[in-house]
Amino acid sequence: MRLRRSKGKRSAYHHGDLRQQLLLAAERIILERGVDGFTLREAARRAGVSAAAPAHHFKDAKGLLTEVALLGFREFGAALEAADKAAGADVAQRLRAQARAYVRFALAQPARFQLMFRHDKHDRTNVEFLQVARHAYGVLEDAIRAATLTPAQQPLSPQGRGFLLANWSIVHGFAHLALGGELGGPDDEPLSSEALLSLLLEHLPAVP
Numbered sequence: 001m002r003l004r005r006s007k008g009k010r011s012a013y014h015h016g017d018l019r020q021q022l023l024l025a026a027e028r029i030i031l032e033r034g035v036d037g038f039t040l041r042e043a044a045r046r047a048g049v050s051a052a053a054p055a056h057h058f059k060d061a062k063g064l065l066t067e068v069a070l071l072g073f074r075e076f077g078a079a080l081e082a083a084d085k086a087a088g089a090d091v092a093q094r095l096r097a098q099a100r101a102y103v104r105f106a107l108a109q110p111a112r113f114q115l116m117f118r119h120d121k122h123d124r125t126n127v128e129f130l131q132v133a134r135h136a137y138g139v140l141e142d143a144i145r146a147a148t149l150t151p152a153q154q155p156l157s158p159q160g161r162g163f164l165l166a167n168w169s170i171v172h173g174f175a176h177l178a179l180g181g182e183l184g185g186p187d188d189e190p191l192s193s194e195a196l197l198s199l200l201l202e203h204l205p206a207v208p
Helices: 002-014 017-033 040-047 061-086 092-108 110-116 127-148 158-179 193-201
Strands: none
Touching: 002 061, 017 061, 017 110, 040 061, 040 110, 061 092, 061 110, 061 127, 092 110, 092 127, 092 158, 092 193, 110 158, 127 193
16 A cells, blocks of 8 residues: 555656645645745645655745745736726726735735745746746836836836835735734724725825
8 A cells, every 4th residue: 555655646746746736735834824834844745745855846945935926926917917908098097906906816815925025935046937026016017107107118207116116005015904804993894805995995196
């Protein structure tokens, strides 16, 4: 029986299942223990392989976490882009649509979202990761450029950069509060995250 289980594990590895199992294990660990509670050894244990086995697909813990973050940024960027396009040409509507997509992604993919903004856990030499992260950021920047009439080849002005940071900080902070279940005081009327987000969007900074 031991021999059959061992062969099964080797077969799954050779068919590429181990890579996916390690990615899934990493996300489960982050959900349970937070980003700082992740260990490569625990991911290997949950995938049913030795502690050395993940090196065949990911050089080290940072390599595995970077891949999880890469998947997150790819999905995140696509969600922002789709929302932005659906909103039409009005910049205020584009920013509101992006904000909704931002928060919805965070609530749907909490493990990936937590990890995506932890630069200390990323392999900054991973070119594909840097590309998808920049693409997601670029969706917001494009809307800010449209609002401030800033051409693509020209740096944002201090006012434009401040406008970008204000929108990003408000929505990102809301997403973290929503994930932590920390929205509303003890005497507040219970409202869904969507309802609270609608209230927030009414107070985003006005387009310059």
